[in-house]
Amino acid sequence: MSAPIGVFDSGYGGLTILKELKKQLPQYDYIYLGDNARAPYGPRSFDTVYDYTLEAVKWFFAQGCSLVILACNTASAKALRTIQQNDLPLLGADKRVLGVIRPTTEVLGNFSTSRQVGILGTVGTVQSDSYPIELAKFFPDLKVFQQACPMWVPLIENGEFDKPGADYFVKEDLGQLFKQSEGIDTILLACTHYPLLEPKIKSFLPKNVELVTQGSIVAESLAKYLQNHPKIAQNCSQTGQLRFYTTDNAEGFEKQASLFFGQKIEANHTDLV
Numbered sequence: 001m002s003a004p005i006g007v008f009d010s011g012y013g014g015l016t017i018l019k020e021l022k023k024q025l026p027q028y029d030y031i032y033l034g035d036n037a038r039a040p041y042g043p044r045s046f047d048t049v050y051d052y053t054l055e056a057v058k059w060f061f062a063q064g065c066s067l068v069i070l071a072c073n074t075a076s077a078k079a080l081r082t083i084q085q086n087d088l089p090l091l092g093a094d095k096r097v098l099g100v101i102r103p104t105t106e107v108l109g110n111f112s113t114s115r116q117v118g119i120l121g122t123v124g125t126v127q128s129d130s131y132p133i134e135l136a137k138f139f140p141d142l143k144v145f146q147q148a149c150p151m152w153v154p155l156i157e158n159g160e161f162d163k164p165g166a167d168y169f170v171k172e173d174l175g176q177l178f179k180q181s182e183g184i185d186t187i188l189l190a191c192t193h194y195p196l197l198e199p200k201i202k203s204f205l206p207k208n209v210e211l212v213t214q215g216s217i218v219a220e221s222l223a224k225y226l227q228n229h230p231k232i233a234q235n236c237s238q239t240g241q242l243r244f245y246t247t248d249n250a251e252g253f254e255k256q257a258s259l260f261f262g263q264k265i266e267a268n269h270t271d272l273v
Contacts, residue, residue: 002237003064004029007071008056011039011157012253013192014071015260017100020215021069022242025223029241031063034257035272036248040153041074042122042191049124053079054087055272057097066092066235069222070099073121073190077101077128096232101130103221104188104214109139111210112186118177119146121190122153131190145184147177153193157256161196170200188212196259245270 007018011034018032033056035041041049053075060068070076076099083097108117119131126148135142151169160166178184187209189195195213202211226233244267246253253267 006060006065006068010041017071020219024219049078077130105134114185118187
């Protein structure tokens with residue numbers, strides 16, 4: 001029996017991924033879940049992020065989904081591998097959980113001429129070293145420099161991303177990144193919230209530096225994945241429907257979500273446990 005593709009994030013950021021999925025693969029049905037009641041995941045321990053993410057994955061499976069995208073870098077960094085290796089064999093051979101780090105690292109090196117790239121992410125993503133580890137597999141010649149930006153998600157979720165107050169933190173974190181190397185010519189926004197800061201980040205970047213966001217990369221990767229796995233694709237329903245859920249207040253979620261998704265949405269509250 002076919003069912004929607006599940007898209008998960010700790011909060012709103014995954015909506016920037018869903019927006020691109022809907023654009024490139026509009027025929028599929030999607031269920032989005034934001035665990036806003038427990039966001040942000042960035043500062044939390046590996047064990048906590050794993051527990052929360054596994055609860056969300058089980059929730060999606062209970063809705064009938066057989067394919068779930070972790071549209072959250074922190075969840076992809078801290079929980080995905082364990083879920084794939086330890087939990088999926090018990091939860092069902094026909095189930096799949098994919099993340100955003102692998103598809104991004106498969107192509108990121110193609111953007112860089114200097115062979116020096118910068119990663120901007122949450123504390124959790126940076127501490128996990130997932131990006132340097134994965135990039136080394138695909139582009140061993142690449143030098144990777146990371147900078148954690150702990151204030152960016154709170155600024156974005158509190159509607160300050162386009163205000164002068166965000167300037168200080170964006171300039172500060174970019175400055176810290178370029179202190180590590182002035183030869184960086186490509187920067188990845190390794191948090192799905194960060195595209196909302198894109199205009200501000202670009203205003204402080206040298207003109208020769210390319211800023212890379214993940215939405216279109218993840219969408220292209222999913223399109224290829226479904227092409228290469230027709231049995232998985234058959235399990236994904238195709239009526240072009242969208243449903244949105246949050247573990248927090250649905251009305252509050254709807255207001256913020258439109259900023260990330262680019263259009264008004266209707267959401268429902270759900271409890272994971």
